[in-house]
Amino acid sequence: MKLDVTDRKILKLLQQDGRLSNAEIAEQVALSPSPCLRRLRRLEQEGIIEGYQTQLNRQKIDLGMTVFVQIKMHDHHAASVKNFEQAIHGMDAVITASTVSGSADYLLEVVASDLEDYDRVVSKLQELKMVREIESNFALRRVKTAAPLPLKRLSD
Known part of the structure; x- marks a missing residue:
């Protein structure tokens, strides 16, 4: 359009x-x-x-911890991918998920109230047989969030 x-x-x-x-x-x-x-x-x-x-203030609703989680899969068979994606759709703490290129297969954005809360998310991820490796990157400070999409690139 x-x-x-x-x-x-x-x-x-x-x-x-x-x-x-x-x-x-x-x-x-x-x-x-x-x-x-x-x-x-x-x-x-x-x-x-x-x-x-x-947009909600994460701190004020006790979800001040943001973790970017890199997931590496054991394999890329259709059934493994489907089951993994269904599992993360069922995890409320996973607020974004993308397949990515590079060393990881998926990049998840996870919110939690504290380390104990985040540990529950990791435990659920570890239970998934298709997951080979989980790497967590804790956000220290949000610099830019929810920026509008750059519409100037759309031509007439």
């Missing part, structure tokens, strides 16, 4: 504040509310807008 300047403005505004009303967005992109709503619906239907989320 091709995005024009107005679409990119709408997406930029929503990335900055997902709670904006249609009327507020319309005003800021110089549209009337009806055409703005049609654009929003089209962006949703095309899958460009996948959903709306609220």
Whole structure:
């Protein structure tokens, strides 16, 4: 789908504040509310807008520990991959997971309240027969988080 300047403005505004009303967005992109709503619906239907989320303060909800976990698998058979991915989908503490190139097969972002809480996550990962190695990298300080996607790269 091709995005024009107005679409990119709408997406930029929503990335900055997902709670904006249609009327507020319309005003800021110089549209009337009806055409703005049609654009929003089209962006949703095309899958460009996948959903709306609220960002929570991890410290205030007792999830101040972030650990980046590298997983190396014993093998890459389809059944092993499927079972591993199903298992991590069932772990609430794993908030992102990606297959990666390099020395690891997966990179997970895990949140925990403390080391004991994180140890429970590692124990679950260790129980998975397809996991060969787990390497934990503890985040010391968050420098940049939840940055908006760079829409300027999308052409008209």
